[in-house]
Amino acid sequence: MDRDLLSHFPVVLAVAQRGGFASAAAALDMSPSAVSHAVKAVEERLRQPLFVRTTRSVALTEAGAGFIASIGPALATIQESVERVRSAKGRVAGVLRLNASRLALPLAITPAIVAMSGPYPDLTIEVTLDEGLVDIVAAGFDAGVRLGEMIAQDMVTVRLTGSFQAIMVAAPAYLATHGVPG
DSSP, rough: HHHHHHHHHHHHHHHHHTTTTTHHEEEHHHOHHHHHHHHHHHHHTTTTTOEEEEESSSSOOHHHHHOOOOOOOHHHHHHHHHHHHTTTTOOEEEEEEEOOOTHIIIIHHHHHHHHHHOOOOOOEEEEEEOSOOOOTTTTTEEEEEEGGOOOOOOOOOOOOOOOOOOOOOOOOHHHHHOOOOO
């Protein structure tokens, strides 16, 4: 597909919809000359006239009518897609794929999911529990949650919890049998 040609399609469509070069130029905020050049470029590349022009009117040829019938819906779909993306700016939605250690689930992940569920109802969070060091990007994850010492060197880190201490506990009978760990 010739990108230059594609950029002229909305101009051709405007001429067809408005029935003239001057009215299309006004609607597109272009000069009539620029509109004429865009239409001419498309016609030359297609090797087909799209419009029959007289000094008083502009009408589609049969090839032009078929062309407009094809590109009109396609350009409308593209414009709708652009508007949908623009309107989603700043909106949190979609799927967030996390890879986390089992220990991180109750300490950081579950509280975060609970906190995010109210303000972001359009967000779905998928959590995969994995104890190994995973290349989260290659594995298709958006983020990974690990203890501080288990983070690959090239990863960007953000603290999710405050500092905490772990303690070891054991029954006296266990210690009597196995001894105190060193």
